[in-house]
Amino acid sequence: MxxxxxxxxxxxxxxxxxxxxxxxxxxxxxxxxxxxxxxxxxxxxxxxxxxxxxxxxxxxxxxxxxxxxxxxxxxxxxxxxxxxxxxxxxxxxxxxxxxxxxxxxxxxxxxxxxxxxxxxxxxxxxxxxxxxxxxxxxxxxxxxxxxxxxxxxHRTNVVFYNKGLFEAYGVEEPSSNMTLEEFFDFAAELQEKLPEGVRALGLGDRNNWEATHIFETLMLAENPRTYEKFINGKVTAKELVPALEAFQEYLGYVAPDHRARTWDEECGMIMQGKVAMLIHGDWAKGYFTANGWEYGKDFGAFVVPGTEGWFGASxxxxxxxxxxxxxxxxxxxxxxxxxxxxxxxxxxxxxxxxxxxxxxxxxxxxxxxxxxxxxYSRDIKIYPSITHGSGSPEQVLSQLNVIIGDFAQNPQNVQGTANSIINAIKYVEHPVQWDII
Amino acid sequence: MGYNLRAKSVLEFLPFIVAIALAFYFIYVAIGWNVIVSISKWAGLRPDYSFSGFQQYARMVDDPLFWKSLTNTFFLFLMMPLCMLLGLLIAILLDLCGKGAGIFRNILLLPFALSFVVTGTLWAWMYAPSNGVINTMLRAFGLESLTSMWHTGEGTVMWSILLALIWQFSGYTALIFLAGIKSVDEDVIGAAKVDGASTFQMYRRVVLPQLGPSVLTNFVILMLFSLKAFDFIWVLTSGGPGTASHTLAILIYRVLFEQTQFAYGSAISVILLLIVLAIVVPYMYFSYRSAER
Known part of the structure; x- marks a missing residue:
């Protein structure tokens, strides 16, 4: 009782x-x-x-x-x-x-x-x-x-571009209605038409994280399952190779001195007409508008090809x-x-x-x-950004920034970089298990 | 009477007691605490002082990044002879300059008066491979072959940092040398002139041998800076590309604040402290000995 x-x-x-x-x-x-x-x-x-x-x-x-x-x-x-x-x-x-x-x-x-x-x-x-x-x-x-x-x-999976540049060189403006492969083909065609000193794609990674930001976006574009496995600490080196190869391809259209600039200086390069497109978070929009540019008139934006239906959240x-x-x-x-x-x-x-x-x-x-x-759409899938502190433990992010920063400078060794990333992940506990798919 | 005397002497010593107490707490207790953390089990943000042995030090031995950072830290020692040679040359020129020396002295000291964050940003702009002023000027003079990736290249980054630091510190070392040159007894210089010594001979035989204290001061200041170099490198390269410009200070920052590994970060700090002590203790010993003489 x-x-x-x-x-x-x-x-x-x-x-x-x-x-x-x-x-x-x-x-x-x-x-x-x-x-x-x-x-x-x-x-x-x-x-x-x-x-x-x-x-x-x-x-x-x-x-x-x-x-x-x-x-x-x-x-x-x-x-x-x-x-x-x-x-x-x-x-x-x-x-x-x-x-x-x-x-x-x-x-x-x-x-x-x-x-x-x-x-x-x-x-x-x-x-x-x-x-x-x-x-x-x-x-x-x-x-x-x-x-x-x-x-x-903030949304992280966005391509920003200089509208005037496309008009000046008679190239149709891009949109997210293409695959990642088609996006790189498009970048190749664009690069051919652009004069010397103007680059199809941008990157300003003096602080390293800007490169990681692009890498994570391309990883999701290549295969959302790989991204999920990455943030759960279960990815293999073999699974990382396509994302690194995509990043390697991206770097092929980037100015070789990308490491000399920060993200905002790279946005400045877009405004100066020296870079056509940049994968970045939408705080870049804040940079453009704060410097007098107007969305839809001076610059455009579209979701990174391959990530349509996804929302990278910072x-x-x-x-x-x-x-x-x-x-x-x-x-x-x-x-x-x-x-x-x-x-x-x-x-x-x-x-x-x-x-x-x-x-x-x-x-x-x-x-x-x-x-x-x-x-707010019911159809969208949201993924936690690794670069912006949500998706992976800080020890992983700290090491990933360095590894990807190094790869961005020397993008030859895809397999070695994939192995380095796995070494950085495998000893770190991943107490949070994400289900993004 | 006796009481008054005691009270007076306590009052006289009070400022020293306060200063010593503050220095003891904020420097020596902090160092002691750091050593304790380095041998503790502290992982994460919750302090845990239980003894873990010397496993963090053992980990350091197997950590290639630690060795790379240590090598880069020692690489910056090159700054000492280069800065001192340039500084001495500038000091002699200023000494010979006469009336205009004041203006040049101020101009040369200006880089040292600027914050490392400002000079780091400035050099990042100057080094920018495509549109930085250095490569642009080299191209303009037809010296395309001398253009470089500077702070963005793995092979050139440490040399770029070294060059920028020499620029920043040379004026300062020159001033210390100039003060040393000015303190040389006028009578000795006068006697050398009477004996028919040329300007070169005078500096070589009379002035330079008396610059020992200036050399020692410059040596310690430059060495201590190269050991704890952080802000300038962080602004210029963030320790990159990859880990190419990691120094011990950069590594400590990353381990402590990016990865929240307090015990390991503290262990690296202890090693840095030991290196600093290995330099400062002999310096202080010789300084006091020469002062006693």
Missing amino acids: KRGMAVSIALAIALLAPVVLSQDIKSIVENVNATGQLEVVHWWTAGGEKEGINEALNYFSRIYPKVRVISGPIAGGAGTNLKQVVKTRVVAGNAPESFQCHAGYEMYPYYEGDLLYNCDDVWSYMGLESVTPDMIEEICKIDGHYYCVPIGI TDAFVRPKSSVNHENAIRWQATYVTLDAQKVFNPAKGSISPYTHVPTTIYDEYSREAAEDL
Whole structure:
């Protein structure tokens, strides 16, 4: 009898727990007189993205005027410098209330060290599951729980091109209605028509990751199954060969001094008419528009051939570290930036797409509208980007960047490179198993 | 009276005590902590100080990237003789220059006053193989054969870094030499002139033998920089292409912050520390001995 009663009490607690939780978060979020500080560390310092985060933080300040907001920008593309600062602070037990992180594996070292709060509360209270594409949900989860809340998404499998260049040399503009093989044939024909010093394809990989970005996109274009096996740590050297050969072919149309430039300098080469096309993420659109180019008039974009029906996701999110001073403000911050109003101001300014399907696509420019419609489409398949911290453990990414950076410079040894990649993967544990197909 | 004296001497020593306490905590405790981490089981972001033995050091022996980074670090030692030769030549020219020396001195010091991030970016633009100023000028003068891939080529990247660093440090070494030359006793120089020494003989026989302390200072500064070189190389090459320009500092950064392997990163840091100590300790010993004399 006593045992039965204990079981009943336990059951009641288990059933009541979510209610108590939601009441707790309700009182936290609805307390507009909250005080204390909110330090948000992020890597958005360039034009567009800086305005985006400022808009989101201003929106927070309007709702919680008594909270002292500290914006902590740490410059350095894709958070390379931020990771150093944040990891040191988190280990020292002096974490900010919230910091920017790519959803997926990038959160894993913090999760593994039990240094993050789980964000199920915000997801549940704000009803995010009903408005978030399934795969984006998966990318934000570890062991069945959410550990971050996304703020914006960039598409990674895009070809950007200079429209004027195609017009000037009488070549029909490309589109995604071709296979990868046809795309390379097209690049070959284009290269023949272009004058000396102008290249059909672009790459600016001074920071290595730009080359990895193209490699991962070509890997998916060659065979999505290989990509899935790669991010699950189960790929073989033989399976990597087609992707490396495709990258080798891509490099054949790239200027030999590609390593001298960064991605934005390569976008500058497109604007100068020295490069016709570039596989990159759609933050490149932000570069073009910030420099006065107009989508559809000066530059065009299409999904990388072979990846039609796929959406490569670079998912920007914020996490809540455990050693922060004012955790409740971190909950308020997450609950604020996912609101419709905050999403409407953040994403158009940043040039990203909202992860939430209830945000109307009419708020975007033409390019982002098309990308958002793709992201929210039921037919699209989303894959977590390796390069942008989601798909593979950080040890794999760190080594992959170096191996692919080296291959981009000396693309002769396909088999040796494939073996090196396998050596980099095989000793690293892959606790997350993705199902992207 | 005795109490007042004691209070006074405590007050006098207080600034030193504070400085020593801060230096002890932030330098020596940090070094000690780093050594402990290197022999711990710490993996990931959660500290774990349980003893793991010297397995991280054993791992280093089998890590080809460690050896490559060590070799590249030592390669940068070449900067010392080259910078010092150029710096000495500039110092002598400045010494001979007379009135205009002030302007040249400032111009030559300017590269050293710039941040490594700025000079790294600057050299990346100058080295750019297709449109960088160096290759463009070589082509313009018909020296196409001398154009190179510079910092983007595996075989040329370390030489490119070395050349840029020589540019940045030569002015500084020249100033240290110039200060040394200026401190040579005027009477000695006067006596040499009376004895009919030519300018070359005067520098060769009188000035150069007295530049020992300047050489030692330059040697230590340049060597320490080459050992901990990070920001300039990171901005210029990110350690690439591939791993071609990895130095120990670059490797430590990647292992610690890109791969979150604190124990292994700390072990590499300890090795770097030992190399630095092997240079600094004899320097300090000889400096103090010559000061005592």
